Amino acid sequence: MIQPVQSTDNSSIPSPYLLSAYGTDNTATANDILQRWWYIFNQSLQRNIRIIGFSTDTDPKYLRAMRLMSGFLGAHPHFQVHQHPQTFQIKIRSHWSWFYLCEQQLLLFFQDSTHLVTKWRNRLLSTTAELCLGNQSISINHLHDIIENDTYSKLDDGLTKSDINPKDRQNFSSCLKLTSNDLMIYSTF
Structure with missing residues (x-):
């Protein structure tokens, strides 16, 4: 879903809308999913749309793609997302010993609630x-x-x-x- 940011000269916030949706025959691999996300992210960026994250269900292939893209316990060798110019900084509290993500992130990932x-x-x-x-x-x-x-x-x-x-x-x-x-x-x- 996209939620447009309110402009400074307009008091109303535009309604959110769906950017993309796709189905699968469940033959895609985690690498296929990464490539799809990477393509969607870059194509949107070229149109001045900054995607913040992706959400999916709990399919193991999607969870693996999330883990690899976020650098959780190791990064994917072909997607050097942490050196991308659009990365943002996550300020991790020093007492959060349970927080394993890299401080530099390009995207956030959410599991379907x-x-x-x-x-x-x-x-x-x-x-x-x-x-x-x-x-x-x-x-x-x-x-x-x-x-x-x-x-x-x-x-x-x-x-x-x-x-x-x-x-x-x-x-x-x-x-x-x-x-x-x-x-x-x-x-x-």
Whole structure:
């Protein structure tokens, strides 16, 4: 999506619009994706449009392309994006030991929030995996306790047994309930 910047002489902000969209037959490699992004970025730059970043779902090839383009744990040898004249500086706080990106970035990358939260939900509802938040772990059993405990009202959290059915892997409305503040009030991890 493009969100035009408000001009100084105009009080209204133009509406955002879609710059590009494309489908794939899933035969593209991470290098193909990098080349597509690189082409879109450079073609847009020639038209005085500065792309800030790309967003995608959680396909491993796209995640690899994001990692390579951003220099996360190593850069791609053919895309020397950190020496590009359009790079910007990220000021990293010295106490952020968890922040692994290079300080020079050409693009930012975002994972599609819908896919991200459904992956989180599926991990939470898994019977074989454990989900850790900080130094504590949570599981589907915590959610069963909340649903079956008469102290909590369905009107407060709205959580039902169908929300924690792991077979429905793309239940986004369930994700909204599981991440709501109302549910977090009752949670005792």
